[in-house]
Amino acid sequence: MINAKLFMDANNKTYRNANFDLISGEEGNPTTDRPLIVQFCANDPEQLLISAKVMEKHCDVIDLNLGCPQDIAKWGRYGSFLQDD
Numbered sequence: 001m002i003n004a005k006l007f008m009d010a011n012n013k014t015y016r017n018a019n020f021d022l023i024s025g026e027e028g029n030p031t032t033d034r035p036l037i038v039q040f041c042a043n044d045p046e047q048l049l050i051s052a053k054v055m056e057k058h059c060d061v062i063d064l065n066l067g068c069p070q071d072i073a074k075w076g077r078y079g080s081f082l083q084d085d
Contacts, residue, residue: 043082
């Protein structure tokens, strides 16, 4: 699961490369490494859209995590905790 808020920041190359290294072709071989699904956590639609646009040519599916009951999701206000708003 990739945090869309952190991933959308083009200046945060450390976070991007740690979670999905586009430069090194981490998406693998498109003929054998499929389907490739990237999951984001987000609570801001614009941040999710920016992150998804970066990834759209590198994966087959972009998923928004809406079921995460972990404390980190509660602190970040994403996953199942979005329903509390």
